[in-house]
Every structure is written in C-alpha cells, then in structure tokens.
Amino acid sequence: MAIPLQVRAQAAAAQLVFWLPRPVRRLIAGPPLRRDGQELALDAQLLLRLQQLTGTALVGETVEGSRLGLELGRHLVSGKTIEPVAVRDVVIPSADASLDATLYTPAGLPEPSGLLVFFHGGGWVVGSRATHDNAARYLAKHAGVRVLSVEYRMAPEHPFPTPFEDALAAFDYAHANAIELGADADRIAVGGDSAGGNLSAALTLAAVRRGGPAPAFQLLIYPAVDFTTRRRSREIFGEKLFLTDESMTWFEGHYVPAGTDKADPRLSPLVATDHSGLPPAFIMTAGFDPLRDEGEAYAEKLREAGVSVAVSRQPDLIHGFLNFTGVGSRFREATAELAGALRLGLARQQKEK
Numbered sequence: 001m002a003i004p005l006q007v008r009a010q011a012a013a014a015q016l017v018f019w020l021p022r023p024v025r026r027l028i029a030g031p032p033l034r035r036d037g038q039e040l041a042l043d044a045q046l047l048l049r050l051q052q053l054t055g056t057a058l059v060g061e062t063v064e065g066s067r068l069g070l071e072l073g074r075h076l077v078s079g080k081t082i083e084p085v086a087v088r089d090v091v092i093p094s095a096d097a098s099l100d101a102t103l104y105t106p107a108g109l110p111e112p113s114g115l116l117v118f119f120h121g122g123g124w125v126v127g128s129r130a131t132h133d134n135a136a137r138y139l140a141k142h143a144g145v146r147v148l149s150v151e152y153r154m155a156p157e158h159p160f161p162t163p164f165e166d167a168l169a170a171f172d173y174a175h176a177n178a179i180e181l182g183a184d185a186d187r188i189a190v191g192g193d194s195a196g197g198n199l200s201a202a203l204t205l206a207a208v209r210r211g212g213p214a215p216a217f218q219l220l221i222y223p224a225v226d227f228t229t230r231r232r233s234r235e236i237f238g239e240k241l242f243l244t245d246e247s248m249t250w251f252e253g254h255y256v257p258a259g260t261d262k263a264d265p266r267l268s269p270l271v272a273t274d275h276s277g278l279p280p281a282f283i284m285t286a287g288f289d290p291l292r293d294e295g296e297a298y299a300e301k302l303r304e305a306g307v308s309v310a311v312s313r314q315p316d317l318i319h320g321f322l323n324f325t326g327v328g329s330r331f332r333e334a335t336a337e338l339a340g341a342l343r344l345g346l347a348r349q350q351k352e353k
Helices: 005-018 022-029 042-054 063-077 133-143 162-176 195-210 232-236 245-255 292-304 329-352
Strands: 085-093 098-106 113-119 146-150 183-193 217-221 281-288 309-318
Touching: 005 022, 005 042, 022 042, 042 309, 042 329, 085 133, 085 162, 098 133, 098 162, 113 133, 113 162, 113 195, 113 329, 133 146, 133 329, 146 162, 162 183, 162 195, 183 195, 183 329, 195 217, 217 329, 232 245, 232 292, 281 292, 281 329, 292 309, 309 329
Parallel strands: 113 146, 113 183, 183 217, 217 281, 281 309
Antiparallel strands: 085 098, 098 146
C-alpha cells in the first residue's frame, strides 16, 4: 500500500516532536499523569497527546475503517524498517484455509535456530503482519531468532474459535516443518501482543493437554486472557489511554459469538482448571493498561501451578507499546527487554537438550 502524502507528513512531524528538548515535550504533553501510584512516561503521554491532536483512534465507526486506520497509523510510530533482516513468504495449511505468514531471519543467524511463532494484536479484528512488521523484525534481530509472523483469520468474518484454531495450526506447521524453516523443533516459542498473547496462551494450553508437540516458551505481551471477569485495571485505565473500555467491548462484540461460554479455556486461558506442565513464560504488562491486572493474574496462576514464569510490569507505559518503537526511547527500552527474555528463554531450552 502506497503511503499517502498526508501520512508521510504526519510521520515526519511526529519524529520531530520526539526530538524536541524535554521541557518543550513536557509543555506539549501537559502536566504529568499519575494514577494508581504510577506516573505515565513522557514518551507515552506525548504520543497520546499527538493522537488527540490528529484525531486518530484505535477503533473507528466501521471494521473496514478501523483496519485501514491502523494500517496507515503504523507509519507514524513504527519507525524506519529494521535491517538487516531477510524475509520470505510462507503458506500454512489450516483446517479449511491457507494462512499467509512471513518468516523473518536476522543476518548471519545459523541453522537451526530458535523460532518464535508470532501472532499480532488488534482485538482479533484489526491488525496484520504489516502493522507488526517492525515489531517482528525487532524481536528477530535483537533476540537472535527466526520469527514466523502469522496472518490468522479475524472477526467478524471469522469469529471465535477460528483464530484460535488457526494459531494452533500455525504452531503445528512450524513444528512439523522446522527444518525447512531453519529452526530447531525443540526451541519453538509462541508469542504475541494483546489478542496475539491470548492466542499464544490458549494454544499452548491446548497443545500441552492433548499431548505431543508443544511450545518450548511463551512470550505474552500485555495479553488478554480472561473474558469472565472485569478487573480493577479496566476501571481505572479504561479511558483516553489508547486501549479503552469502549474499544474492548467493541472487540469482544465482534470476536465472541452470542451464547459462547466465556470460561472456555480456548477463549479465557486464565480460568482453565489445570495449568500444570506448561512451558516457561515471560509476561510483560503495562502499568496504564486496562489489561494489566489479568496479565499479572495469569502469571500468578502459572506460578501456583508450578510453571516457571517471570512477569515484568512497565509501570509507566500504555497498551500497544510494542508498535511504538519508532518514537520515543522508552518504548524501545521495554521492547528490548522482551527480546532479551525471548533470547534467554530459548537459550535455556538449548542447554537442557
């Protein structure tokens, strides 16, 4: 898709704003925002102010408009394409369709390597491999792994459980075709942000319970893991912080068909009855995020089941920071921690072989 001139101009302006002296950036962003004993990072507050000034939002009036808005909006915040990373298209057979995917390989990476099967966020309704292209590149380059970014089918055209089934099929494909992908079948992780974190957690639980191949590691980035409970963080961070209570309700309305059992572990992995035997997990949450508390509750649930889990709250950040690495150093710091956790998690699996 060609980038409209207006979007290119806005992207250049956004880059310029983040290079201004700190006092000027603070003046534009406004007084520090403090909630729940936390102070929002200046980078995050400035980004929210720019979002307000440009009239952009995560969710628009229609599904099509929301998808297009995210596709164009990524050019404002994702930055220059991260290189050197080789890419090639992959086609994954699913139950009744073929899924497109992109394999990212950082320069000089030997075979076989660790592999992350990555699922993008976007509430199961918006988002794509394209919106998360630089995120996948960043993780591949800085974690030293291959990344297989999957274009799973989305709601409302394909509501639950189709995205879950596609995610499980993608992992199974990666495991069965590890050699062709240049990967070590014993070092395949799954991960994603928000809705992608949900799919990663749910498929891991299903894979372990069925027996046979299962992920070696989980990288869960501000994941949505429970549709049954409204937690405190949704009440106190549900407005004007990128992901809102209103947009969460909109996503759920498109993804979850009427009459669905919201305690189904394929939808709400947190409320599954048994979490024992799951692979190690690294869970990162954002302090100013409606999903913060359920991500941390999932970490505690895994810990209680004897699963090796590390949780890292970024107390000064908002939902979506994985895609904001092109503006503001604070977003890159958090994403660098994710890459380090992935590198370490798969390195440990290699040592245990």
